[in-house]
Amino acid sequence: MPLPEAGSAWPPKQLAPAFHRMNEHDAWYIGDIGRLQDIYSTDRIEATHSRNGVAYSGGLVGTFGRGLSRMWWGRRSISDSSPRTAVHFPLAADVATMVSDSLWAEPAVYTAGVVGAGGKRAAAPELTQSRLDLIMNSPDARMMLSEAGEPCSALGGTFYTADWNPDIADHVYVTAHDADSAVPEWAGRRLRAVTFWSTYVHGDQVYRHLERHERGAILHGLYEGLDDELGDRVPFDVIEETRWLASLSSAASPLEVVLPTGIRRLSVVYQPNVRPSREMRRAQGGLSMFGRSDYQGVESQLNQLDETWSSWMRDLKVARSRVFVDESMLKSRGFGQGASWDEEQEVYTVLKSMAAQDNKQIEAHQFDIRVAEHERTALGLTRAILRNAGLGSRDYDDNVSGQITATGENRLEKREETSRDKRIRYAAAATTDIASVALELDRLLFPGKGGSAEIQVNAEFPSTQQSDPEKDARVISLLDAAKAISLDTKVRRANPDWDEPRIAEEVAKLRAEQGTPAPDPAHFDGIEE
Numbered sequence: 001m002p003l004p005e006a007g008s009a010w011p012p013k014q015l016a017p018a019f020h021r022m023n024e025h026d027a028w029y030i031g032d033i034g035r036l037q038d039i040y041s042t043d044r045i046e047a048t049h050s051r052n053g054v055a056y057s058g059g060l061v062g063t064f065g066r067g068l069s070r071m072w073w074g075r076r077s078i079s080d081s082s083p084r085t086a087v088h089f090p091l092a093a094d095v096a097t098m099v100s101d102s103l104w105a106e107p108a109v110y111t112a113g114v115v116g117a118g119g120k121r122a123a124a125p126e127l128t129q130s131r132l133d134l135i136m137n138s139p140d141a142r143m144m145l146s147e148a149g150e151p152c153s154a155l156g157g158t159f160y161t162a163d164w165n166p167d168i169a170d171h172v173y174v175t176a177h178d179a180d181s182a183v184p185e186w187a188g189r190r191l192r193a194v195t196f197w198s199t200y201v202h203g204d205q206v207y208r209h210l211e212r213h214e215r216g217a218i219l220h221g222l223y224e225g226l227d228d229e230l231g232d233r234v235p236f237d238v239i240e241e242t243r244w245l246a247s248l249s250s251a252a253s254p255l256e257v258v259l260p261t262g263i264r265r266l267s268v269v270y271q272p273n274v275r276p277s278r279e280m281r282r283a284q285g286g287l288s289m290f291g292r293s294d295y296q297g298v299e300s301q302l303n304q305l306d307e308t309w310s311s312w313m314r315d316l317k318v319a320r321s322r323v324f325v326d327e328s329m330l331k332s333r334g335f336g337q338g339a340s341w342d343e344e345q346e347v348y349t350v351l352k353s354m355a356a357q358d359n360k361q362i363e364a365h366q367f368d369i370r371v372a373e374h375e376r377t378a379l380g381l382t383r384a385i386l387r388n389a390g391l392g393s394r395d396y397d398d399n400v401s402g403q404i405t406a407t408g409e410n411r412l413e414k415r416e417e418t419s420r421d422k423r424i425r426y427a428a429a430a431t432t433d434i435a436s437v438a439l440e441l442d443r444l445l446f447p448g449k450g451g452s453a454e455i456q457v458n459a460e461f462p463s464t465q466q467s468d469p470e471k472d473a474r475v476i477s478l479l480d481a482a483k484a485i486s487l488d489t490k491v492r493r494a495n496p497d498w499d500e501p502r503i504a505e506e507v508a509k510l511r512a513e514q515g516t517p518a519p520d521p522a523h524f525d526g527i528e529e
Helices: 013-030 033-040 057-069 091-104 126-137 137-154 240-246 299-317 371-388 406-445 468-481 487-493 499-512
Strands: 050-051 054-056 109-115 121-123 155-165 173-176 182-187 190-202 205-214 217-226 228-231 257-260 268-272 322-325 362-365 456-460
Touching: 013 033, 013 126, 013 228, 033 499, 057 371, 091 205, 091 371, 091 406, 091 456, 109 126, 109 228, 126 362, 126 406, 155 190, 155 217, 155 406, 173 182, 173 190, 173 406, 182 371, 182 468, 205 228, 205 240, 205 322, 217 240, 299 371, 362 499
Parallel strands: none
Antiparallel strands: 050 054, 109 121, 109 456, 155 173, 155 268, 182 190, 190 205, 205 217, 217 228, 217 257, 322 362
């Protein structure tokens, strides 16, 4: 299929609800107060129909709009010039970071294999594994995956493309693209094509570079248009950012570049954060295939958390100590310049008329700061927001761990592990798919260096994310007391990042210190005392 026609709305109108939500969630992720005020302002909600002369907003977008009017950030008193204290608490950004860290802080390891007779998987040639190491196991690739994790959590998903540039690297590499910079097309549950775009503003002109990935080809086009419209096609050398494409265009087609990939597979995959997207699961036009943001369903709680913190900060502001003094204690600054009170002055002359009065000459006023009430409210909202993302509040609040029973802590750990396992399945499916596509392209673009087709890639994620040494020690001690764990397993469990030679060396040292002889291979029955 060709690139979009000139003058088309962009992004396409049928995907407006998804991009509306991504814009909202992106504002929370960044912590942009101005955008939050603009998004939730009630006068920004457009009517879609009228009933009995009264304007209403209906449909999927209208459903969003009805909720906006109740948001704290949308109140006029927040966005006007009044000196109200409005504070944003960056919990949304923290959620995205925690979710990303749960997947990518300890990187996954990618291995190449071939499927032989009987469906058995065998190791791929060493050259192929070395190319896969460059593509997926290199420091650059691991940083890319970690960096993509946060927008994936916030926006609901991310796209990966297999790219190449001989001037940059001598191998194919994987690039992550945020979900709000791509227009996907679906055939059932399968991606059919994806169009990415980059926007460049030069003066009053808005340029969009579109890059469309189809099976077997990648298409490029440059448009000059408006904020919400593509406009007309223009040559690539009009702006500096796309001038490199001008040399790839032909005289017969100067406004479009088609790059054949040489493979039948799509050179892009989509990784949803989690599915389904609750509010779009029944929507048409591919909306149901978008992933679910970790902010979906708790936008009002994020608003209420900011309202709570703003109220707390307002208490601090209002409760500042203020002193009221009698007018007679003010010192004149001269005719027409008013009067002031010197708080450092120690001696005052009291008039007889004052002495006869019963009222105080100096009064101090200081309101209470409702610390406990605000803290409990903020903590309750924080727990609800973290729970929605499958996270435990004990990882966020140091004071929570001491308030949870052992049974409750185990339940929290189980829930977090289940949530992480679900995300791993989505991440593993997408990244192994794009890795195998990259290996297939690498074979064609850099022949003889080890790339290969029909390679099965496997991703091994760490079983646990940064285990607790104290907890591991307790478990090992209990198993040891029950004589249910060997010395070798103890060392492995206490040091999961050690390799085989180091484990064997440590076991030998412990045997020597404890006076435990090594088992006799001739009589070893597989059970170590």
